[in-house]
Amino acid sequence: MKIVIVDDDCLVTGALKTILEANEDVDVVATGLDGRDAVRLYGEHKPDVLLMDIRMKNMNGLEAATEILYAYPEANILLLTTFLDDEYIVKALRIGAKGYLLKQDYASILPALRAVCSGQTVFGMEIVSKIPDLIRNEDGFDYAAHGINEREKEIIRLIADGNSNKEIAAELYLSEGTVRNYLSSILNKLQLRDRTQVAVFYYQHK
Template sequence: MKIVIVDDDILVSSALKTILEAGGEVEVTGTGQDGKDAVRLYDELLPDVLLMDIRMKDMNGLDAAEQILKMHTDAKILLLTTFSDDEYIVKALKYGVKGYLIKQDYGSILPALQAVQMNQTVFGTAIMSRIPGLLQKEQKEKEQTFDWNSYGIGERELEITALVAEGLSNKEISEKVCLSEGTVRNYISNVLEKLELRDRTQLAVYYLQRSRK
């Protein structure tokens, strides 16, 4: 199995190379120190598996993984990191990364590499237990993001609606957006009609209930 190792800590890269090559099953064909190295080395060497850290300077491992997977949809990437940040895990799943392990037990890395090479998905036990909750949370957040465009609310109308929700009068809004009071009043009337609301108080409540904080 030919792999590339990318980690901003040279000592970690060297240790991993020594450990993995000791058994004779793995050949480390290249090493790098940041996401840019990862993208370049993957293009040049096309390894069976890319073993990569996440937090690195210039370009992190997740950004590199996203870029690589756009160019090589069959790329097999195993992330090895000391961080189990929720955002990292969700992004890794979205991008199609094959594995995500926490740097604790180096003995688990070789089996993980072998599984990833066979196109299996490998996530550490602690991470696997969190994935259902993280995906459910993300779905709820998506549902809370209201689509104003589906009601025909344009950018200017939404801008004025937000100012109504802040409690500004038509005069104050007109001064802020450089429109006449009559034009502002027409915008508000149009939004009320599109949303089937009676007055600006309802509009303010409607906006605040559907806007992400």
């Protein structure tokens, strides 16, 4: 797993590099100090995941992520910050960052990198709990136009409420296998990757 780390604190960058490279499958191919470095290094190395701070001089992480994702829509960008800032979280969701974690939660960084690398979207529990209150869109979304039926809409709502497949199955008197099939259909119709994106999508279009 090739990783690029960008943070304006050299001590943080060095510590992360040391921690991550203690794992045989992780290779930190480059490090940078600001958003400009991030844009340049992403283009040079095409890492599996770009692990990047938000508040940096010259160009911040959100600006860099926007530029990178415009040029490379497939880019996996995991934002790592000290700040649980509402505006940052909303922007990270809207530009398509694959994750947003707090630096204090060091233990979750490696699992998050692996998850993002495998195509999942990862937001720390502190962030997930804030999403419903942060994202509102007054315009109703036409689910029917995307082939989403009423049962699938109900499953989307239950996923957004944090229910597992087992809990959804019990609530709707379905088998877990049927719920999994519905979820696969929902992901396909809405072009989403995982249940976290389903939850985010629901609150964005509520």
